[in-house]
Amino acid sequence: MENTQGSSFIPKNPVRGSVKPRQVKKVYIFSYIAVILFFVSLLAAAATFFYTVSKEAQLSTLKEKLAEEQTRFNHSELIAVKELDERMDKAYSLLQSKVSLQKVFKALEETTVHPVQIIGFEYKKEVNNDLNLALAMKTHDFNSALFQKEIIGGSSVLKGASFNDVKYNEALETDSEGGNAGVIKGEVTFMLTKTLTQSDIPFDSTAIDIETGDSNSNNSSEPYNDQSSSNEQSSVDIIQDEEIASSSQAVNS
Amino acid sequence: MRYKLLSQIVLILIAFVIIFSYVKPTLLSLRDTQDEIFQYTDAINKISQLNQRLSELVQKRNSIPSSDISLLESYLPSSIDDMKIKADITKMAKESGLTVSSLSSEDPVLPGNDVLFEGERIVSDGTAHVDFTVDLSGSYESLKNLIQLLEQNRYPLEIVELTFGSFIESDDAIQVASEDAIAAYTLVLRTYSYSSHNTSSNNSSL
Numbered sequence: 280m281e282n283t284q285g286s287s288f289i290p291k292n293p294v295r296g297s298v299k300p301r302q303v304k305k306v307y308i309f310s311y312i313a314v315i316l317f318f319v320s321l322l323a324a325a326a327t328f329f330y331t332v333s334k335e336a337q338l339s340t341l342k343e344k345l346a347e348e349q350t351r352f353n354h355s356e357l358i359a360v361k362e363l364d365e366r367m368d369k370a371y372s373l374l375q376s377k378v379s380l381q382k383v384f385k386a387l388e389e390t391t392v393h394p395v396q397i398i399g400f401e402y403k404k405e406v407n408n409d410l411n412l413a414l415a416m417k418t419h420d421f422n423s424a425l426f427q428k429e430i431i432g433g434s435s436v437l438k439g440a441s442f443n444d445v446k447y448n449e450a451l452e453t454d455s456e457g458g459n460a461g462v463i464k465g466e467v468t469f470m471l472t473k474t475l476t477q478s479d480i481p482f483d484s485t486a487i488d489i490e491t492g493d494s495n496s497n498n499s500s501e502p503y504n505d506q507s508s509s510n511e512q513s514s515v516d517i518i519q520d521e522e523i524a525s526s527s528q529a530v531n532s
Numbered sequence: 533m534r535y536k537l538l539s540q541i542v543l544i545l546i547a548f549v550i551i552f553s554y555v556k557p558t559l560l561s562l563r564d565t566q567d568e569i570f571q572y573t574d575a576i577n578k579i580s581q582l583n584q585r586l587s588e589l590v591q592k593r594n595s596i597p598s599s600d601i602s603l604l605e606s607y608l609p610s611s612i613d614d615m616k617i618k619a620d621i622t623k624m625a626k627e628s629g630l631t632v633s634s635l636s637s638e639d640p641v642l643p644g645n646d647v648l649f650e651g652e653r654i655v656s657d658g659t660a661h662v663d664f665t666v667d668l669s670g671s672y673e674s675l676k677n678l679i680q681l682l683e684q685n686r687y688p689l690e691i692v693e694l695t696f697g698s699f700i701e702s703d704d705a706i707q708v709a710s711e712d713a714i715a716a717y718t719l720v721l722r723t724y725s726y727s728s729h730n731t732s733s734n735n736s737s738l
Contacts, residue, residue: 341572348579
């Protein structure tokens with residue numbers, strides 16, 4: 280039994296299978312970045328192209344729509360409406376600032392006391408719409424003048440008027456033949472001035488129509504029609520202020 | 533290996549060329565396009581609103597009776613017919629029982645001219661006006677009748693100035709107080725016109 284193993288067919292070394300060498304995959308980050316960058320740029324270019332096309336299409340659609348709206352816009356109608364609106368505004372403001380001088384006369388008739396005489400009357404509308412009233416008055420004594428002043432103080436129109444330029448003269452009274460009657464007559468003259476405003480003497484068509492019904496018959500005969508017969512309208516007629524005012528307010532609103 | 537590196541560099545270069553030569557300038561120009569789109573959208577909205585408002589106003593204008601429109605045009609005409617107004621004033625004076633001794637008109641005062649009055653700037657209201665000076669004689673009652681007619685006229689004949697009697701004491705002046713006495717009166721009457729063309733041309737000249 281010596282060395283039986285020497286003839287053994289079993290190899291002394293263990294059997295080694297053929298082991299394949301492990302393959303190492305090389306990853307090139309740089310090449311990935313390059314490819315990604317390339318494709319991203321292509322995609323961006325394509326997206327930009329389509330976005331541009333869509334925006335230009337949108338713009339041209341808007342241009343067409345604007346042109347359409349512009350053709351729909353009627354400039355002459357706008358001018359006509361604007362002119363009517365402005366005309367109404369002006370007419371309304373004229374009506375609003377309209378004053379009635381009849382109220383001044385009415386106030387004077389109501390407040391002038393018997394011994395006082397109005398010897399001069401001046402009414403003037405200034406550029407700034409102030410209405411200046413100046414009256415020259417005359418009476419025989421200061422008592423009448425003072426009474427007149429007191430009465431005027433109670434008038435809604437003439438209240439606050441100032442009395443100035445007061446003068447007193449004494450003269451011999453003349454008789455009917457121009458001779459000396461031998462009686463000394465006193466004369467007090469003074470000026471009454473007041474700056475009126477539109478609210479002091481506003482024009483009120485309805486009030487005046489009622490108060491002066493007789494005189495309205497002058498209007499009803501339409502006496503001033505002959506100059507404007509072509510349009511078959513009386514050029515002088517009672518104006519329908521309220522109609523104009525209401526129409527103008529309607530449009531203004 | 534060298535070929536691969538070269539191709540990568542070329543790819544990157546192409547990418548940069550695409551981005552900087554096309555994408556970036558196109559996006560920049562798109563910003564302008566976008567602004568234009570906003571402007572056009574805004575303009576379209578505005579013009580649509582304007583069209584809608586205009587059609588509403590036209591409807592409103594059409595709803596005003598033509599009689600009212602003609603009243604308005606009589607009250608504030610586009611132009612002043614000097615001769616017609618003089619004829620009307622004369623007719624009204626006669627109707628009131630007054631005698632016209634003279635009647636004249638001044639040059640029209642066009643709108644758009646602001647006036648300085650006692651240091652105060654009076655802004656023009658956009659209307660043109662003409663003043664008519666008329667000298668009359670008659671009774672006080674006749675004068676009141678005339679004033680009533682003037683105030684109720686279809687178009688404004690505003691009394692700008694009225695003087696009668698005298699501020700210098702005299703026997704003639706004292707007669708004014710008597711109702712039946714004949715006195716002399718001076719009236720300045722003003723009438724107005726409105727024309728949008730006048731207004732715009734005057735404003736533009738300012």
